[in-house]
Amino acid sequence: MLPLLAVISFLSFVLIHLVPGDPAVIMAGMQAPDSVIEQVRQEMGLDRPFHTQVLDWYQALVIRGDLGRSYFFHAPVTQALAERLPFTLTLAALSMLVATIVGVTLGSIAASAAGTFLDRAILVMSLVGIAMPGFWVGLVMMFYFAVDLGWFPTGGYTPPIEGVVPWLRSLALPVFSLALLESALITRMTRASLLDVLGEDYIRTAHAKGVGHRRVLTRHGLRNSLIPIITIVGTSFGNMIGGAVIIEMVFSLPGIGRLVTMAILSRDYPLIQGTMLVIGIIYVVVNLIVDVLYVAVDPRISYA
Amino acid sequence: MTARLTKFARQRPTGLVGIVLLVGLVVASVGAPLWGLADPLESDYLSMLSPPAADHVLGTDQYGRDLLTRVIYGARLSLGIGASVMTLAALAGLVLGSLAGYFSRLDGPIMRGLDVLMAFPAILLAIAIMAILGTGARNGVIALAIVYTPRCARIVRASVLSVRQRTFVEAGQALGAGDARSLGIHILPNAIGPLVVQMIFVFAYAILADAGLSFIGVGTPPPTPSLGNILAEARDYLMVAPWLMWWPGAAIAAIVLALNLCGDALREVMDPRQRSG
Numbered sequence A: 001m002l003p004l005l006a007v008i009s010f011l012s013f014v015l016i017h018l019v020p021g022d023p024a025v026i027m028a029g030m031q032a033p034d035s036v037i038e039q040v041r042q043e044m045g046l047d048r049p050f051h052t053q054v055l056d057w058y059q060a061l062v063i064r065g066d067l068g069r070s071y072f073f074h075a076p077v078t079q080a081l082a083e084r085l086p087f088t089l090t091l092a093a094l095s096m097l098v099a100t101i102v103g104v105t106l107g108s109i110a111a112s113a114a115g116t117f118l119d120r121a122i123l124v125m126s127l128v129g130i131a132m133p134g135f136w137v138g139l140v141m142m143f144y145f146a147v148d149l150g151w152f153p154t155g156g157y158t159p160p161i162e163g164v165v166p167w168l169r170s171l172a173l174p175v176f177s178l179a180l181l182e183s184a185l186i187t188r189m190t191r192a193s194l195l196d197v198l199g200e201d202y203i204r205t206a207h208a209k210g211v212g213h214r215r216v217l218t219r220h221g222l223r224n225s226l227i228p229i230i231t232i233v234g235t236s237f238g239n240m241i242g243g244a245v246i247i248e249m250v251f252s253l254p255g256i257g258r259l260v261t262m263a264i265l266s267r268d269y270p271l272i273q274g275t276m277l278v279i280g281i282i283y284v285v286v287n288l289i290v291d292v293l294y295v296a297v298d299p300r301i302s303y304a
Numbered sequence B: 001m002t003a004r005l006t007k008f009a010r011q012r013p014t015g016l017v018g019i020v021l022l023v024g025l026v027v028a029s030v031g032a033p034l035w036g037l038a039d040p041l042e043s044d045y046l047s048m049l050s051p052p053a054a055d056h057v058l059g060t061d062q063y064g065r066d067l068l069t070r071v072i073y074g075a076r077l078s079l080g081i082g083a084s085v086m087t088l089a090a091l092a093g094l095v096l097g098s099l100a101g102y103f104s105r106l107d108g109p110i111m112r113g114l115d116v117l118m119a120f121p122a123i124l125l126a127i128a129i130m131a132i133l134g135t136g137a138r139n140g141v142i143a144l145a146i147v148y149t150p151r152c153a154r155i156v157r158a159s160v161l162s163v164r165q166r167t168f169v170e171a172g173q174a175l176g177a178g179d180a181r182s183l184g185i186h187i188l189p190n191a192i193g194p195l196v197v198q199m200i201f202v203f204a205y206a207i208l209a210d211a212g213l214s215f216i217g218v219g220t221p222p223p224t225p226s227l228g229n230i231l232a233e234a235r236d237y238l239m240v241a242p243w244l245m246w247w248p249g250a251a252i253a254a255i256v257l258a259l260n261l262c263g264d265a266l267r268e269v270m271d272p273r274q275r276s277g
Helices: A004-017 A023-028 A034-045 A050-064 A075-113 A117-132 A134-148 A164-198 A201-209 A212-252 A256-265 A269-297 B004-012 B013-030 B069-103 B104-117 B120-134 B138-164 B166-176 B177-190 B193-215 B229-237 B243-270
Strands: none
Touching: A004 A050, A004 A269, A004 B104, A004 B120, A023 A034, A075 A117, A075 A164, A075 A212, A075 A256, A075 A269, A117 A164, A117 B243, A134 A164, A134 A212, A134 B104, A134 B229, A134 B243, A164 A212, A201 A212, A212 A256, A212 A269, A212 B120, A212 B193, A256 A269, A256 B120, A269 B120, B004 B013, B013 B069, B013 B243, B069 B104, B069 B138, B069 B177, B069 B193, B069 B243, B104 B138, B120 B138, B120 B193, B138 B177, B138 B193, B166 B177, B177 B193, B193 B229, B193 B243, B229 B243
């Protein structure tokens, strides 16, 4: 994990050096006078030798937790991220929760009714769910449930301090649009994994002992099919953060979506570096949690 | 041949639906200039934001441009982008994956490098690469190809690793086959199956991802129609012209659904465990 973190942070740092051409010219703008370009170069420390820049960057990062200043927002990158990242993480976490509940439930229903009409219906739904772009589903729902019926706000975010119900209402449509794809994926994975397990001998034994159908399904079946499900839930968190960037644009939400797009369009490299670094770290940590969960779920797995 | 086709159709009706749908969509959109459609960029200020009617079957947008034409040209662009991403990612994955799988000394460095790329969410990695390269459709293709290369490479590596243990490869080497011959003629033809299946899914992912990128404004820039940027404009006119949002999204969903159905069917056909008779 530590080597991966080192590489991720180094990659975020060299990002600016990978830009074709002189980053100072690009950041100052092509038409900028030489004096401005020189000033940008000095501000960014690009006039110093490469190894000093690397050392300074890590020193600022590790000791002061400093990621530099955003050019577009005229504020420290850490501040811009601290204001917006928690929202995106909340959105992603809620969507992951919804997707997991929906996916595991539908997948178990489909597997226990394998071959029936219900199973087919759930499979078709999941196929369609995987194919539809989440942001489009968001737009369609926004039109019907927000503009037409007025059940939900058309966009914007109400913080939980102003009441739990308005908060949930402002998040309902974004969470649903974001959860759709992953629910479909988790449904398919749960169904496949559970069907594999339900064919095992010990399931037949459990039935023969007289264990109830529901108990066989949850205690004997589902518990043993959790590993692939946890894997896909773990990877879904990263996809959720990526998807959140787009969904936030649909519903005008105050997360990192707008931040990242503005950062790219205005070539705000410190901001892009910082965002990539923080999200890379979150991604690595989530993968670590998934690895720990494997051990908790299946005692046969150990990392000794 | 016909007998095998009818057998395929009977055993895998969803696969057949996928193929028919895909062929239909490809013909309809790739042949776009032949259908006598309006110019996708031609504005008609006398019929701006007009709902679906006889002369504009799907209605018009804020510049009076014909939506049907724009959706078809957008789908054409999406298919082109998806196919290019698929080709580039598969080629890069083939080279990196077979080098890593065949030469054990290259395995570590190549796979660790690809692991780093997989340490970022796909869309965000694509966005970061576009921050370096600049926005636009061509850079979007490059960015997405880089994003999807690791998963292609992993699949090729895994199957090269398993095929190179087989006796016929050893026999070839005993008869004097060099690395190039062994890898190129004995191993790769037997290891390429899983990659072909994965390519179809990369095609589908790439179309979804590209639509997302151009929706947030870092992909294909307007006025060139792409399914993503038509939807971005539709969002701004949601209240007055809701008809604008339906078809671009439906087109994306149809293309991705068709590809996924084909991919699933192909995977089942190639995986002997699931083959029946």
